[in-house]
Amino acid sequence: MKQIQFENRYRSVWNGLEAQLEQLEAIRVGRQKALPLDQFVTDYRQLCHQLALARERGYSLELQQYLNNLVLRAHRQLYRYNPSLADRIGDFFGRSFPQAVRRQWRWHMISALSFVLSIALAWTLVHQQPDMVYTVLDESSLADIEMMYQPDEDGGSDIHADRDGSDDVLMFGYYIKNNIGIAFRTFAGGLLLGVGAILVMLFNGSFFGAIAGHLINVGGDEPFFTFVIAHGAPELTAIVLAGGAGLRLGWAIIAPGAYTRLNALRLAAKDSLPTMYGVFALLLLAAFIEAFWSPRDFEPVVKYSVGAACWGLLYLYLLFGGRHGTGKG
């Protein structure tokens, strides 16, 4: 059969398929079920056959390309995977996230250790040698921090004074942009053989430790700890989890085990993705608490109990969430 005859014979099928594809591509996935699609699969099979024929018979490259593109578009529509979003979110918080965290507990442990040890080191050093704080922070940012947390003459401190709703929104935006950005970069930094993730943990740990140690030295510890205790639970946990997920990526490249490096990386990325969704959710929560709860001026007892509840609930969830049912957790 010559190419022209071939084209004339099947052109109507191709046009029909193209029209259907345009319909399918134009609407949202959820509504596609309403379309009459019986013909689509038959036409697609035929099209595959015709593409093979066109190649075998050596029809023009342009025709082959056209058929190839058509197959590609139809293939995309046919093999699309889309379960309902609400189900997936429920399943995620109910099972996938805590399970993913526990599955990778070794990496999170390393990440947490590097974070906690650098806090402890910086804290102790600054506590023993107050001047050491200047190795981590410069003078002007230290002055800002002192101003925020040091008690004024009337007993309150700067973070509680002159603060209204618009400041809360401003800080909410700032925490989102800053903290979630840091967590995502930590994860990506892990890809560089884990070095990026570890560095972020060490750096942030010593920063936090130095500030805490310094504020104790200058007597601003109560405003500081009442401020950070509640949002610290989701925020510090999320940063540690992002570091752990990043380390998992880096290790997949360093020691891929039974897989090729490429496949090990793919598996690691797939494996850590639930953790990263969770990190995102935790940091949103942290930004919310940090902007709208932490600056409120309550009795230290109230702040500490709410903070303790945050830590307790979060770790109960991560340790025991999603253990029932599947038996996989």
Add this chain to the structure above:
Amino acid sequence: MQIDERLEIETPEGTLLTLSLAGPIPRAMAYGIDLLIRIVFFAIFAMVLAALGKVGTGIMLITLFLLEWFYPTLFEALRHGQTPGKKFMGIAVVHSNGTPLSFNGSLIRNLLRTADAFPLFYLLGFISTLLSPRFQRLGDMAANSVVIHVESTPTAVKPENADTTPPDWPLTREDQLALLAFQERQSQFSEPRQQELAQLAYPELSPSLALQRLKAVTRYLMEGAR
């Protein structure tokens, strides 16, 4: 080793699909366009929000975060693997088995963007793209995705009303494809260059006759004898 920018995948129907992979240059240009769109959008948005004072600044920071991390993810996941820049450049992201990019896939490749951007100007991503046989940056490797050209070439095989000549040699499939390719691309060459090429097939004929003869043979291949 064969250097080829095409990726062949087999569908469950047993057909070989050919994807033509996009190299670093169109991808960098698509990125540039996206960056420009985001900057312009943000500038306009920021001017509006400046009127709202501190609340406006807060919303502005959230917008900045969303633009940085979720602009590519949302577009790729919801618009057939294409951000506006990619659409303009005629490229799209798909999984390396040719199926549409899932939200997870898109998120992985965009979260790992920072590693590709390391240390400056996407140097690591660029090197990885050059080394990878499928032009994948690190994020693509982790997400198992590839960037392909999607421009659709219109089929334009129009029958011409002219005489046809059967080929005077035993025609192989490669010959046939070469002739058809010549037919499709001849408008890209000047007339003398076409004649020159035709003379490779018919060295004994004059240039213009050789071209006529070659076109007649090609028509025969497509339409058969008249």
